[in-house]
Amino acid sequence: MKEIAVSDVKAKTNPDAADPTAPYGSANNPSEFDVLKRLDANEPYFIIRGGDPLSDALVELHAYIGAGQSGAAHDTLERILALTAQHPPRPVGSPKYRETFKISISMERYRETHGRSH
Incomplete structure:
Protein backbone atom coordinates (compact mmCIF):
# COMPACT_ATOMS: atom_id res chain seq x y z
CA MET A 1 0.00 0.00 0.00
CA LYS A 2 1.37 3.43 -0.93
CA GLU A 3 2.14 5.68 2.00
CA ILE A 4 0.76 9.20 1.85
CA ALA A 5 3.30 11.94 2.38
CA VAL A 6 2.08 15.02 4.21
CA SER A 7 3.24 17.10 1.24
CA ASP A 8 0.85 15.11 -1.00
CA VAL A 9 -2.17 16.16 1.03
CA LYS A 10 -3.63 19.43 -0.14
CA ALA A 11 -6.07 21.11 2.22
CA LYS A 12 -9.14 22.27 0.40
CA THR A 13 -11.53 25.04 1.24
CA ASN A 14 -15.06 24.19 2.22
CA PRO A 15 -17.35 26.21 -0.10
CA ASP A 16 -19.81 26.68 2.78
CA ALA A 17 -17.12 27.87 5.21
CA ALA A 18 -17.89 30.92 7.31
CA ASP A 19 -14.34 32.06 6.55
CA PRO A 20 -12.68 30.30 3.58
CA THR A 21 -9.33 31.75 4.62
CA ALA A 22 -9.51 30.08 8.05
CA PRO A 23 -7.40 26.96 8.54
CA TYR A 24 -9.01 23.84 7.09
CA GLY A 25 -10.57 21.76 9.85
CA SER A 26 -11.34 24.77 12.06
CA ALA A 27 -14.74 25.95 13.30
CA ASN A 28 -14.85 28.61 10.57
CA ASN A 29 -13.70 26.21 7.82
CA PRO A 30 -14.79 22.71 8.90
CA SER A 31 -13.47 19.67 7.12
CA GLU A 32 -15.63 17.69 4.76
CA PHE A 33 -16.04 14.98 7.39
CA ASP A 34 -16.55 17.25 10.43
CA VAL A 35 -18.78 15.44 12.91
CA LEU A 36 -19.53 17.99 15.60
CA LYS A 37 -22.93 18.88 14.14
CA ARG A 38 -23.76 15.21 13.51
CA LEU A 39 -22.97 13.87 17.00
CA ASP A 40 -25.72 12.03 18.81
CA ALA A 41 -26.57 13.97 21.97
CA ASN A 42 -25.19 11.12 24.10
CA GLU A 43 -22.21 10.20 21.93
CA PRO A 44 -18.92 10.86 23.71
CA TYR A 45 -16.27 12.80 21.80
CA PHE A 46 -12.70 13.98 22.29
CA ILE A 47 -11.25 17.07 20.68
CA ILE A 48 -7.57 17.57 19.96
CA ARG A 49 -6.91 21.26 19.51
CA GLY A 50 -4.34 22.67 17.11
CA GLY A 51 -2.35 24.22 19.96
CA ASP A 52 -1.80 20.86 21.66
CA PRO A 53 1.92 20.07 21.32
CA LEU A 54 1.14 16.61 19.92
CA SER A 55 -1.96 17.49 17.87
CA ASP A 56 -0.56 17.09 14.36
CA ALA A 57 1.34 13.89 15.21
CA LEU A 58 -1.68 12.29 16.94
CA VAL A 59 -4.02 13.07 14.05
CA GLU A 60 -1.40 11.82 11.59
CA LEU A 61 -1.04 8.61 13.62
CA HIS A 62 -4.82 8.12 13.55
CA ALA A 63 -4.85 8.58 9.76
CA TYR A 64 -2.00 6.13 9.15
CA ILE A 65 -3.55 3.48 11.41
CA GLY A 66 -6.95 3.92 9.76
CA ALA A 67 -5.37 3.55 6.31
CA GLY A 68 -3.49 0.42 7.36
CA GLN A 69 -0.11 2.05 6.81
CA SER A 70 1.70 0.35 9.68
CA GLY A 71 5.19 1.52 8.70
CA ALA A 72 4.20 5.18 8.65
CA ALA A 73 2.16 4.69 11.84
CA HIS A 74 5.17 3.16 13.57
CA ASP A 75 7.41 6.05 12.49
CA THR A 76 4.88 8.60 13.71
CA LEU A 77 4.47 6.81 17.04
CA GLU A 78 8.26 6.79 17.47
CA ARG A 79 8.24 10.55 16.83
CA ILE A 80 5.54 11.03 19.48
CA LEU A 81 7.44 8.93 22.00
CA ALA A 82 10.64 10.88 21.34
CA LEU A 83 8.79 14.18 21.81
CA THR A 84 7.37 13.08 25.16
CA ALA A 85 10.31 11.05 26.53
CA GLN A 86 11.87 13.86 28.54
CA HIS A 87 8.87 16.13 29.11
CA PRO A 88 5.41 14.55 29.03
CA PRO A 89 2.85 17.21 28.08
CA ARG A 90 0.69 16.25 31.04
CA PRO A 91 1.75 14.62 34.32
CA VAL A 92 0.12 11.33 35.36
CA PHE A 101 -9.37 7.64 30.26
CA LYS A 102 -12.95 8.23 31.43
CA ILE A 103 -13.82 9.48 27.94
CA SER A 104 -12.11 6.44 26.41
CA ILE A 105 -14.24 4.11 28.53
CA SER A 106 -17.38 6.05 27.61
CA MET A 107 -16.49 5.70 23.92
CA GLU A 108 -16.00 1.97 24.24
CA ARG A 109 -19.35 1.53 26.00
CA TYR A 110 -21.13 3.75 23.48
CA ARG A 111 -19.72 1.77 20.55
CA GLU A 112 -20.72 -1.53 22.21
CA THR A 113 -24.35 -0.38 22.41
CA HIS A 114 -24.62 1.83 19.30
CA GLY A 115 -22.05 0.43 16.89
CA ARG A 116 -19.54 2.39 14.87
CA SER A 117 -20.29 5.97 13.90
CA HIS A 118 -19.29 5.60 10.27
Missing part, protein backbone atom coordinates in the same frame (compact mmCIF):
# COMPACT_ATOMS: atom_id res chain seq x y z
CA GLY A 93 -1.57 13.02 38.33
CA SER A 94 -3.28 15.61 36.14
CA PRO A 95 -7.09 15.65 36.26
CA LYS A 96 -7.08 16.03 32.45
CA TYR A 97 -5.04 12.84 32.15
CA ARG A 98 -7.58 10.89 34.24
CA GLU A 99 -10.50 12.46 32.38
CA THR A 100 -9.10 11.24 29.06
Whole structure:
Protein backbone atom coordinates (compact mmCIF):
# COMPACT_ATOMS: atom_id res chain seq x y z
CA MET A 1 0.00 0.00 0.00
CA LYS A 2 1.37 3.43 -0.93
CA GLU A 3 2.14 5.68 2.00
CA ILE A 4 0.76 9.20 1.85
CA ALA A 5 3.30 11.94 2.38
CA VAL A 6 2.08 15.02 4.21
CA SER A 7 3.24 17.10 1.24
CA ASP A 8 0.85 15.11 -1.00
CA VAL A 9 -2.17 16.16 1.03
CA LYS A 10 -3.63 19.43 -0.14
CA ALA A 11 -6.07 21.11 2.22
CA LYS A 12 -9.14 22.27 0.40
CA THR A 13 -11.53 25.04 1.24
CA ASN A 14 -15.06 24.19 2.22
CA PRO A 15 -17.35 26.21 -0.10
CA ASP A 16 -19.81 26.68 2.78
CA ALA A 17 -17.12 27.87 5.21
CA ALA A 18 -17.89 30.92 7.31
CA ASP A 19 -14.34 32.06 6.55
CA PRO A 20 -12.68 30.30 3.58
CA THR A 21 -9.33 31.75 4.62
CA ALA A 22 -9.51 30.08 8.05
CA PRO A 23 -7.40 26.96 8.54
CA TYR A 24 -9.01 23.84 7.09
CA GLY A 25 -10.57 21.76 9.85
CA SER A 26 -11.34 24.77 12.06
CA ALA A 27 -14.74 25.95 13.30
CA ASN A 28 -14.85 28.61 10.57
CA ASN A 29 -13.70 26.21 7.82
CA PRO A 30 -14.79 22.71 8.90
CA SER A 31 -13.47 19.67 7.12
CA GLU A 32 -15.63 17.69 4.76
CA PHE A 33 -16.04 14.98 7.39
CA ASP A 34 -16.55 17.25 10.43
CA VAL A 35 -18.78 15.44 12.91
CA LEU A 36 -19.53 17.99 15.60
CA LYS A 37 -22.93 18.88 14.14
CA ARG A 38 -23.76 15.21 13.51
CA LEU A 39 -22.97 13.87 17.00
CA ASP A 40 -25.72 12.03 18.81
CA ALA A 41 -26.57 13.97 21.97
CA ASN A 42 -25.19 11.12 24.10
CA GLU A 43 -22.21 10.20 21.93
CA PRO A 44 -18.92 10.86 23.71
CA TYR A 45 -16.27 12.80 21.80
CA PHE A 46 -12.70 13.98 22.29
CA ILE A 47 -11.25 17.07 20.68
CA ILE A 48 -7.57 17.57 19.96
CA ARG A 49 -6.91 21.26 19.51
CA GLY A 50 -4.34 22.67 17.11
CA GLY A 51 -2.35 24.22 19.96
CA ASP A 52 -1.80 20.86 21.66
CA PRO A 53 1.92 20.07 21.32
CA LEU A 54 1.14 16.61 19.92
CA SER A 55 -1.96 17.49 17.87
CA ASP A 56 -0.56 17.09 14.36
CA ALA A 57 1.34 13.89 15.21
CA LEU A 58 -1.68 12.29 16.94
CA VAL A 59 -4.02 13.07 14.05
CA GLU A 60 -1.40 11.82 11.59
CA LEU A 61 -1.04 8.61 13.62
CA HIS A 62 -4.82 8.12 13.55
CA ALA A 63 -4.85 8.58 9.76
CA TYR A 64 -2.00 6.13 9.15
CA ILE A 65 -3.55 3.48 11.41
CA GLY A 66 -6.95 3.92 9.76
CA ALA A 67 -5.37 3.55 6.31
CA GLY A 68 -3.49 0.42 7.36
CA GLN A 69 -0.11 2.05 6.81
CA SER A 70 1.70 0.35 9.68
CA GLY A 71 5.19 1.52 8.70
CA ALA A 72 4.20 5.18 8.65
CA ALA A 73 2.16 4.69 11.84
CA HIS A 74 5.17 3.16 13.57
CA ASP A 75 7.41 6.05 12.49
CA THR A 76 4.88 8.60 13.71
CA LEU A 77 4.47 6.81 17.04
CA GLU A 78 8.26 6.79 17.47
CA ARG A 79 8.24 10.55 16.83
CA ILE A 80 5.54 11.03 19.48
CA LEU A 81 7.44 8.93 22.00
CA ALA A 82 10.64 10.88 21.34
CA LEU A 83 8.79 14.18 21.81
CA THR A 84 7.37 13.08 25.16
CA ALA A 85 10.31 11.05 26.53
CA GLN A 86 11.87 13.86 28.54
CA HIS A 87 8.87 16.13 29.11
CA PRO A 88 5.41 14.55 29.03
CA PRO A 89 2.85 17.21 28.08
CA ARG A 90 0.69 16.25 31.04
CA PRO A 91 1.75 14.62 34.32
CA VAL A 92 0.12 11.33 35.36
CA GLY A 93 -1.57 13.02 38.33
CA SER A 94 -3.28 15.61 36.14
CA PRO A 95 -7.09 15.65 36.26
CA LYS A 96 -7.08 16.03 32.45
CA TYR A 97 -5.04 12.84 32.15
CA ARG A 98 -7.58 10.89 34.24
CA GLU A 99 -10.50 12.46 32.38
CA THR A 100 -9.10 11.24 29.06
CA PHE A 101 -9.37 7.64 30.26
CA LYS A 102 -12.95 8.23 31.43
CA ILE A 103 -13.82 9.48 27.94
CA SER A 104 -12.11 6.44 26.41
CA ILE A 105 -14.24 4.11 28.53
CA SER A 106 -17.38 6.05 27.61
CA MET A 107 -16.49 5.70 23.92
CA GLU A 108 -16.00 1.97 24.24
CA ARG A 109 -19.35 1.53 26.00
CA TYR A 110 -21.13 3.75 23.48
CA ARG A 111 -19.72 1.77 20.55
CA GLU A 112 -20.72 -1.53 22.21
CA THR A 113 -24.35 -0.38 22.41
CA HIS A 114 -24.62 1.83 19.30
CA GLY A 115 -22.05 0.43 16.89
CA ARG A 116 -19.54 2.39 14.87
CA SER A 117 -20.29 5.97 13.90
CA HIS A 118 -19.29 5.60 10.27
